[in-house]
Amino acid sequence: MTNRLQERTGIAAALLVAGLTLAACGGGGDNESAGAGEGDAVSGAVIVDGSSTVEPLSSAAAELFMEENPDVNVTVGTSGTGGGFEKFCAGETDISDASRPIKESEIEKCKQNNIQFSQLTVANDALSVVVNPQNDWATCLTVEQLKKMWEPNSTVNNWNQVDPAFPNEPLKLFGAGSDSGTFDYFTEAINGEEGASRTDYNPTEDDNVTIQGVSATKGALGYFGYSYLEENADKVKGVQIDGGDGCVAPSVETAQDGTYKPLSRPLFIYISDAALKKPQVVKFADFYLENNKEIVEAAKFIPLTDEQLQTAKDELAALHSKVS
Secondary structure, eight states: OHHHHHHHHHHHHHHHHTTOOOOOOOOOBTTBSSOOOTTOOOOEEEEEEEOTTTHHHHHHHHHHHHHHOTTEEEEEOOOHHHHHHHHHHTTOOSEEEESSOOOHHHHHHHHHTTOOEEEEEEEEEEOEEEEOTTOOSOSEEEHHHHHHHHSTTOOOOBHHHHOTTSOSOBOEEEEEOTTOHHHHHHHHHHHSSTTOOOSSSEEESOHHHHHHHHHHOTTEEEEEOHHHHHHTTTTOEEOEEESSSSEEOOOHHHHHHTOSTTTEEEEEEEEETTGGGSHHHHHHHHHHHHTHHHHHHHTTOBOOOHHHHHHHHHHHHHHHHHHO
């Protein structure tokens, strides 16, 4: 938690230095006839839960938003993408952070509970494979090599089983838990089927646990979102991935141009129609997008392209009229 607090303090300072004027236009609500305009005060709670990957971004947005709107309390939980959707589809949260699109089974659960919702893209990510800094042999790994490590029933437990050129070093694996959208995305991209993975690894919904494990073990390998690699570059080392066209490192540029494959992805928030009738939620959503580029960059995520950002803003504008 200390790392996250320090990070969000740094984000606020970075935005202040950049001279960003944090302002958000508002939207309509069921108890305000004209909605919350830019200068209108709003109050109440905004409840966010879901992906641990998206959490740092939503937490940064929440902290900055509350500085401008002190009567609003935005809470951001980390139940994982799947756990977040469980709460969201039960009507327990206003916004669900997600590192993958919502599944058909989750859509059906929302329908059963009369939860209608909309999806907004808020950032890009390069799902990063990391090793211990002492690892000087696995600078680039192919998808096939990763599959050999991670596929169901894999018994690979030494680096020389991955590639005979690698040393005789025990392999210890760390990764996302099964409630995580990162787990879903990684298993589909690497093993060809969502949820298909060996089970004898160290699973966690807290990416800091993976960082601790990989940084403490010479033969360790793990994976998580790009922002955690950027934040912990002194503790773990990112691996280039060969998706068939040569070795490519995770970066802002390679995630945006699609060359970092198959592990680049968009990140989302989901907002329920009921939540969009709350002025404080509408104003927070507007804030999230109006200041998105600066917040995303300061939080060390990968920004949306101009086209992606305009699409998200257009979609949110359409939502205003949908629920007004």
